[in-house]
Amino acid sequence: MAKGGLRYGAGRPGWHGKVEHCRSIDVRRFQRENMLKPGSWSWQWRDAETQEVVSSIGIIGAATHMILSYATEGVNIREHIDITRTPCKLGGSRAWFRCPRCHGRVAKLHLRGGRFACRQCQRLTYSSQSEDLIGRLWRQQAKIEAKLARNWQRPKHMHQSTFERLRQRLWDLESAREDAFADFVGRLGLIL
Numbered sequence: 001m002a003k004g005g006l007r008y009g010a011g012r013p014g015w016h017g018k019v020e021h022c023r024s025i026d027v028r029r030f031q032r033e034n035m036l037k038p039g040s041w042s043w044q045w046r047d048a049e050t051q052e053v054v055s056s057i058g059i060i061g062a063a064t065h066m067i068l069s070y071a072t073e074g075v076n077i078r079e080h081i082d083i084t085r086t087p088c089k090l091g092g093s094r095a096w097f098r099c100p101r102c103h104g105r106v107a108k109l110h111l112r113g114g115r116f117a118c119r120q121c122q123r124l125t126y127s128s129q130s131e132d133l134i135g136r137l138w139r140q141q142a143k144i145e146a147k148l149a150r151n152w153q154r155p156k157h158m159h160q161s162t163f164e165r166l167r168q169r170l171w172d173l174e175s176a177r178e179d180a181f182a183d184f185v186g187r188l189g190l191i192l
Contacts, residue, residue: 016125023055023111025068027083027097036083036095038062072114079116081109134184137177144170 023045027036035041044056058069068079082098084105096105099118109116110124128139144166149155152170154163 016130017112017123018127018130019110019119019124020127022122022124024108025057025097025111025116026108027095028107031095035059035061068116072111075114077114081116133180134177137173137180141170141173141177144173 025043030036039061041059041061042056043059044053046052047054056070060067060069063083065083066081068077068081070077070079079100081100084096084098085093086096086105087093096107097109097118098104099106099109099121100115101117101121104118104120106118108119110119110122112122112124128136131139145152147155147158147166148163152167154160
C-alpha cells in the first residue's frame with residue numbers, strides 16, 4: 001500500500017496540503033482590480049455557495065511592495081510582500097509577487113500556517129494530482145458534460161461532428177471507468 005492509502009493508479013500521495021483548501025492572493029487579479037499602486041484596500045474571500053465573507057485582509061500598497069494586515073488564530077500579522085515587474089514583448093510590464101521565503105517570482109501566494117508563500121514553499125499540490133484513475137476519468141467526464149446540454153443532448157449551435165466526437169468520448173470514458181473498477185476489484189480479490 002502506498003503512503004496515501006489504497007488508491008489504485010493514484011498520482012501523488014493524498015496527505016499533501018491542497019491549493020484549493022488555502023486562501024490565496026493573485027497578482028494578476030490585483031492588477032485587473034487596479035490595486036498595484038499606492039493606496040489602501042481590503043480583500044475578502046467569500047464562500048462559493050453562500051457568498052458570505054469568510055475572511056479578509058487589509059492591504060497597504062506601494063509601487064514596489066504591499067503590506068498585508070490580517071489576523072490568524074487570534075494573532076495580528078503584518079507581512080511585507082515585494083512586487084517586481086518584467087517587461088512584455090509588446091510594451092508595458094507584467095507584475096509578479098516575490099515569495100517571502102524563497103524570493104522566487106510567482107503570480108500567486110497561498111496562506112498556510114499563518115503566512116503567505118508560494119505553492120512550492122508551502123508544500124501544496126493540486127487536488128487533481130492526488131486523484132486515482134477512476135477519479136481522473138470522472139473529472140474528464142464532468143468537463144465534457146459541461147459542454148453538452150441536459151441528458152447528453154446537443155446544445156444549440158454545436159456542430160454535429162463535434163457533438164458526435166464528445167458523445168463517443170463519453171462512452172469511451174464510461175467503458176474505461178468500468179474496466180478500471182473491474183481491475184481494482186480484481187486486485188482486491190473480490191468476486192463480482
